[in-house]
Amino acid sequence: MRYLFAALRLIAAVAIVIAVVAQWIESQRDPNYFFFNFFGYFTIQSNLFIATAFVILAFYGFSGRLTPPWLTVVHGATVTYMATTGVVYNLLLAGGPLGDFNVPWSNDILHRWIPLFAVLQWILFGDRSRIAWKRLWLFLIYPVVWLFVILAIRQRSFVPYPFLDIQKLGGLEVFFYCIGITAFIVAMSAIVIALSRFAILRPGAGQRTDERARVAST
Template sequence: MTYAATPVTPETRSGTVIVAVLRLAITVLVTAAVIATVAEAAGRTAINPFNMFGYFTIQSNIILAVIYAVIAVVALRGEAASPALNIARASVTTYIIIVGVVYATLLAPLGAAGGVPVAWANTALHIITPIFALADWILFSDRARIAFNRLWIVLIYPIVWVVVVLVRGATDGWVPYPFLHPDTGYASVFFYVGLIVVVMLAFGSLVFWISGKRSVLRIP
């Protein structure tokens, strides 16, 4: 299904600017939250940046911030997002939704141990960005329908992340999450790797399905 282009009027142009500003605000929020998290850790101990930035939550939020900044600039220039940028947005939306779901169901019940030590940064990275990303994808019309035969693209980043984690776990022993540690046995590790793939495909399918639906708010 293809929708007709929205005529550019002062009202729709205003909507484009507002949405761009909201996305830039999320970019600023993520940047501040990551900096605050790094600063807090550095105040307690010497930090290894490969460990600090090895968490899926941190990486996904940084990717989200970058994608939103690019999309906002493109929109403010009066241009449409390219197909590649549209798929990148869909992919990072998938990742950040999973971050929110995993936090809400598995990590939040653990209290401080399940999140970022800086309370407001934890809220920003685990709650605000997932909710905003899902709402952004549902509400705003500056997205294009994505064919399901491109769903494999969503797996590229998570697979690279998992491979790096497994290599590090087998060499220097560091993993961001205990269930991926080789000491638990590779049968268990690969079970969770398979589960990650299934979850990514499930949420990616949801995001791709939404891309074909009529948005709530029409902007160019």
């Protein structure tokens, strides 16, 4: 079973890379294209983060080695970010114009299919240790830093999402959007940590277990 887990995650990682590269190539046709803006989107970053986590997890899965606690924490955090990407996009952005340089199938992979797969594999694949509750704050570091950079540093030159545009919406409305998204990330982080204590599909006898490593970063 562990080989199936590893293979599916590796396939997902490859799909992410293909989707990001395809969108990147198309985006360069835009006269306003800027490298750091393209890779400044939360969607792009969160997908690349989880793709990296999937590749490392696949390595441990194919080698039959126990997934280290630090990797479980990273994995859980990236699942939280992907869930946020999926929910925010489908609630706030889906249905709007995609733009002249958007690749529709890439958009679907990065905003719909990978977030769905990320959540399902976390629920179903039981090849991980439990995450200690005191590690929840680690999940929040990246989103908080990303929001700070966008709102405090890049606001005048780069606004990745319309709900973060202070000049158009005003500071108060953007503030409430940020509070809502932050609350969602905190809640999703708690759900992900809680789910780390359950397993539906076990990796099988081939997966080594170590009871001393059952709680990630205790």
